[in-house]
Amino acid sequence: MTDTITALATPPGNGGISVIRLSGPESTEIADKVFKGNTSLLNVSTHTIHYGSIVDADLLIDQVTAAVFLNPQSYTGEDVVEISCHGGPLIVSQIINLLVKSGARLADAGGFTKRAFLNGKLDLTQVEAVADMIHSVSIPGCQTSARQLSGNFTSRLSEFHAQLLDICSLVELELDFADEDVELIDRKSIGEKIETAIDFCIELSSSHRSAEILRSGYCVGIAGYPNAGKSTLFNALLKRERAIVSETPGTTRDYLDETIYVNDIAVRITDTAGIRETKDSIEIDGLRMAESVLDQSNMILVLNDVTISPHYSNSLLFSIETKYPGAKCYLVQNKIDKLHKEDRIDYPLSISAKQNMFINDLRDFIERDAMESTERCQDVLINQRQATLLDRAATELQNAMQLVMDERENELISLEIATAAKTLGEITGETWSEEVLNNIFSRFCIGK
Amino acid sequence: MTDTITALATPPGNGGISVIRLSGPESTEIADKVFKGNTSLLNVSTHTIHYGSIVDADLLIDQVTAAVFLNPQSYTGEDVVEISCHGGPLIVSQIINLLVKSGARLADAGGFTKRAFLNGKLDLTQVEAVADMIHSVSIPGCQTSARQLSGNFTSRLSEFHAQLLDICSLVELELDFADEDVELIDRKSIGEKIETAIDFCIELSSSHRSAEILRSGYCVGIAGYPNAGKSTLFNALLKRERAIVSETPGTTRDYLDETIYVNDIAVRITDTAGIRETKDSIEIDGLRMAESVLDQSNMILVLNDVTISPHYSNSLLFSIETKYPGAKCYLVQNKIDKLHKEDRIDYPLSISAKQNMFINDLRDFIERDAMESTERCQDVLINQRQATLLDRAATELQNAMQLVMDERENELISLEIATAAKTLGEITGETWSEEVLNNIFSRFCIGK
Numbered sequence: 001m002t003d004t005i006t007a008l009a010t011p012p013g014n015g016g017i018s019v020i021r022l023s024g025p026e027s028t029e030i031a032d033k034v035f036k037g038n039t040s041l042l043n044v045s046t047h048t049i050h051y052g053s054i055v056d057a058d059l060l061i062d063q064v065t066a067a068v069f070l071n072p073q074s075y076t077g078e079d080v081v082e083i084s085c086h087g088g089p090l091i092v093s094q095i096i097n098l099l100v101k102s103g104a105r106l107a108d109a110g111g112f113t114k115r116a117f118l119n120g121k122l123d124l125t126q127v128e129a130v131a132d133m134i135h136s137v138s139i140p141g142c143q144t145s146a147r148q149l150s151g152n153f154t155s156r157l158s159e160f161h162a163q164l165l166d167i168c169s170l171v172e173l174e175l176d177f178a179d180e181d182v183e184l185i186d187r188k189s190i191g192e193k194i195e196t197a198i199d200f201c202i203e204l205s206s207s208h209r210s211a212e213i214l215r216s217g218y219c220v221g222i223a224g225y226p227n228a229g230k231s232t233l234f235n236a237l238l239k240r241e242r243a244i245v246s247e248t249p250g251t252t253r254d255y256l257d258e259t260i261y262v263n264d265i266a267v268r269i270t271d272t273a274g275i276r277e278t279k280d281s282i283e284i285d286g287l288r289m290a291e292s293v294l295d296q297s298n299m300i301l302v303l304n305d306v307t308i309s310p311h312y313s314n315s316l317l318f319s320i321e322t323k324y325p326g327a328k329c330y331l332v333q334n335k336i337d338k339l340h341k342e343d344r345i346d347y348p349l350s351i352s353a354k355q356n357m358f359i360n361d362l363r364d365f366i367e368r369d370a371m372e373s374t375e376r377c378q379d380v381l382i383n384q385r386q387a388t389l390l391d392r393a394a395t396e397l398q399n400a401m402q403l404v405m406d407e408r409e410n411e412l413i414s415l416e417i418a419t420a421a422k423t424l425g426e427i428t429g430e431t432w433s434e435e436v437l438n439n440i441f442s443r444f445c446i447g448k
Numbered sequence: 449m450t451d452t453i454t455a456l457a458t459p460p461g462n463g464g465i466s467v468i469r470l471s472g473p474e475s476t477e478i479a480d481k482v483f484k485g486n487t488s489l490l491n492v493s494t495h496t497i498h499y500g501s502i503v504d505a506d507l508l509i510d511q512v513t514a515a516v517f518l519n520p521q522s523y524t525g526e527d528v529v530e531i532s533c534h535g536g537p538l539i540v541s542q543i544i545n546l547l548v549k550s551g552a553r554l555a556d557a558g559g560f561t562k563r564a565f566l567n568g569k570l571d572l573t574q575v576e577a578v579a580d581m582i583h584s585v586s587i588p589g590c591q592t593s594a595r596q597l598s599g600n601f602t603s604r605l606s607e608f609h610a611q612l613l614d615i616c617s618l619v620e621l622e623l624d625f626a627d628e629d630v631e632l633i634d635r636k637s638i639g640e641k642i643e644t645a646i647d648f649c650i651e652l653s654s655s656h657r658s659a660e661i662l663r664s665g666y667c668v669g670i671a672g673y674p675n676a677g678k679s680t681l682f683n684a685l686l687k688r689e690r691a692i693v694s695e696t697p698g699t700t701r702d703y704l705d706e707t708i709y710v711n712d713i714a715v716r717i718t719d720t721a722g723i724r725e726t727k728d729s730i731e732i733d734g735l736r737m738a739e740s741v742l743d744q745s746n747m748i749l750v751l752n753d754v755t756i757s758p759h760y761s762n763s764l765l766f767s768i769e770t771k772y773p774g775a776k777c778y779l780v781q782n783k784i785d786k787l788h789k790e791d792r793i794d795y796p797l798s799i800s801a802k803q804n805m806f807i808n809d810l811r812d813f814i815e816r817d818a819m820e821s822t823e824r825c826q827d828v829l830i831n832q833r834q835a836t837l838l839d840r841a842a843t844e845l846q847n848a849m850q851l852v853m854d855e856r857e858n859e860l861i862s863l864e865i866a867t868a869a870k871t872l873g874e875i876t877g878e879t880w881s882e883e884v885l886n887n888i889f890s891r892f893c894i895g896k
Contacts, residue, residue: 010466011535013459014582016560016896017467019532047497049515053598060594062581067497067515082532084467087459087896088582090590112464133510134462134536142538146508150501448464448535 007107007447015087022081031081033102046070077119110444124429139264141214147379164421171414205390211381217266218370224303229334233353234271262367306333396420455555455895463535471524479529481550494518525567558892572877587712589662595827612869619862653838659829665714666818672751677782681801682719710815754781844868
């Protein structure tokens with residue numbers, strides 16, 4: 001990291017101001033070449049702002065402010081200059097071109113945050129929290145990521161990491177005195193400590209699905225045979241006309257996807273095409289997409305036309321439950337307004353989408369489930385990478401446990417626990433590979 | 449302006465950082481209520497940056513930097529705090545909600561720049577330069593606006609304004625000594641000064657059309673009878689397949705509009721529907737749009753199918769020239785590849801769009817005209833408002849000139865010149881009305 005990188009740090013587009021960031025050993029030198037103000041940027045204090053012009057030789061580009069952060073007191077841990085210019089794409093591109101001409105290199109995706117990690121300003125869980133915050137679709141998710149960024153997860157992990165190393169040393173201590181045939185700590189106590197560690201890993205890992213809901217929203221798919229009233233229900237839940245409703249089966253060719261917010265949690269409701277055999281190629285594409293949508297759903301509402309029969313969609317419900325085991329599937333009886341009052345009572349979820357009957361009850365039902373599903377995330381949003389590492393650590397600890405139970409050599413137990421500790425170290429990035437970093441930063445955009 | 453306003457100052461969307469601005473007497477107090485850092489924001493120096501957290505009671509929202517600008521050394525001339533948070537829409541909305549809860553008001557469109565004007569930090573020509581820079585589509589236009597923002601236009605206008613007041617005092621001086629029957633300055637000299645002033649106004653005002661080209665791009669419309677090859681030419685100029693080309697007349701139902709850049713000037717090329725009588729309603733809508741497009745064109749190329757006859761489109765050219773007097777209209781002979789070589793020579797603009805023959809010559813021709821059309825803009829992009837005021841001032845000065853020539857009373861001449869000076873004052877906003885301001889700031893977005 002001997003070079004100095006630059007990129008637009010704010011979202012692209014038109015606005016009052018845009019901020020262009022420079023980071024690296026030559027940040028102030030490069031900025032000073034194109035900045036003309038009352039003072040040179042070479043000799044200013046950290047965390048100060050200076051007013052001036054960006055000029056290309058004699059050509060005025062813009063009037064700006066330049067904020068200077070000297071290492072290590074900056075986001076990246078390097079010298080950083082942030083140029084606030086007027087918020088137009090052509091102003092930004094002129095200034096960035098000028099900075100590149102003056103010796104800076106265009107930053108790669110996630111380039112600034114990667115330097116923050118490599119300089120020890122953020123660990124990997126914090127890096128991932130930054131990405132989650134920026135792309136957050138729900139306020140609880142955003143707030144959980146903020147806590148993760150502030151280091152709550154880091155400190156929980158490092159505390160746990162210390163406990164594992166503690167067990168290692170206990171086991172190794174016993175090893176040192178093995179010749180003396182004294183059992184310094186009993187195996188039962190070690191076993192208990194390992195059990196606790198396994199529980200910790202499994203519990204955290206299993207909050208991954210809840211975290212996905214906070215990260216991307218709670219997904220509710222509406223499925224059912226043609227003309228069950230799926231699009232009408234979709235509109236009723238959204239409280240407005242979004243889907244084109246018609247009497248002709250197969251009107252919904254594509255799937256429709258809209259987000260509503262219940263208690264600040266994003267609930268993505270998807271209206272799928274009618275599930276049936278079809279030869280119409282557009283409709284087949286729609287069906288294929290419907291399948292991928294249902295696959296990602298947390299809840300699938302199988303809508304049944306009760307006027308045909310309350311049991312008409314039972315086999316569909318069964319096949320959907322079998323095909324999508326990750327989702328909670330519910331049968332919803334629709335068109336109950338067409339039944340006699342005395343016939344309505346038996347079905348737990350009964351509505352009339354068209355007459356807007358019991359739609360609020362259904363919305364409450366969805367809300368309750370969405371809330372319950374996210375309750376487990378306290379101060380960390382476990383992602384796929386972290387869950388995989390936690391599962392691996394749990395397996396390694398279970399291996400250690402097995403060795404304890406089999407009364408195997410302490411060296412082996414200690415080695416297995418140390419492996420688990422190393423696996424956990426990968427979560428925060430204590431140990432990392434270029435491949436892991438590339439994978440993480442590929443999610444970032446340029447300028448982050 | 450006793451209240452404190454807040455808004456997102458950077459473009460909306462996802463990015464590394466977003467900047468939320470507070471401006472007004474309570475900026476630091478309000479920011480300090482939600483900001484927890486090592487220092488209170490109440491007692492910091494101007495142009496300093498402070499690291500900390502935004503918290504809602506005990507709830508952590510984000511880790512941010514807060515930049516403090518104390519009045520009058522800020523964009524608006526008031527106390528300003530700029531909070532740089534992570535660049536996610538939900539983070540931004542949480543912080544803005546919190547600031548509003550703590551006493552700030554959401555800024556109106558252009559709210560910050562309006563305060564900058566009212567506090568004398570920017571005049572109206574500079575305000576308009578800010579808007580032009582942000583929305584600029586060409587680098588020369590962007591750079592001209594930057595010069596206008598830096599005050600070049602302001603100083604030219606105020607110099608000119610002073611000259612007018614100078615003439616006034618000369619005329620009034622003569623007035624004071626009128627009884628003594630001495631002609632202190634001859635009327636011829638005053639007349640010359642007024643003539644110079646009129647020229648200044650007319651010259652500036654007439655650069656309005658060139659300014660529009662730098663501001664929005666040079667517009668080239670392609671017109672012609674069906675099957676003349678308009679869409680093929682459009683694609684050839686763009687160097688790629690954009691329009692759907694077919695042998696069936698009337699394929700282009702809507703108009704297509706693409707921008708190419710020649711010497712950093714945006715050239716908007718528009719392919720219009722075939723001009724002919726039609727009963728197809730979609731095509732009629734297309735024709736109507738084509739008319740509005742041609743109306744805004746700087747250049748109209750009337751494409752003729754030379755294989756029918758080189759004179760086949762002459763009457764069309766004539767009627768287009770008559771209908772759109774603001775545009776330069778040229779007949780372009782197409783399909784010359786189908787003529788014998790000896791028949792090709794006579795027509796100045798001859799191409800084969802399909803065979804890509806002489807397309808670069810046509811592109812050069814357009815480029816030359818676009819360049820010439822924008823040469824007159826040096827350090828100001830005159831807009832409609834300014835052109836109208838300059839025209840009005842020219843008329844008022846012509847009235848004064850007429851009074852001089854008619855040897856009318858000096859009081860009348862002086863009054864008319866003073867009126868012109870006042871009209872010019874409206875350009876920079878020396879004199880302004882709420883209506884004028886509202887009109888200007890309605891072009892701005894919130895956060896500017």
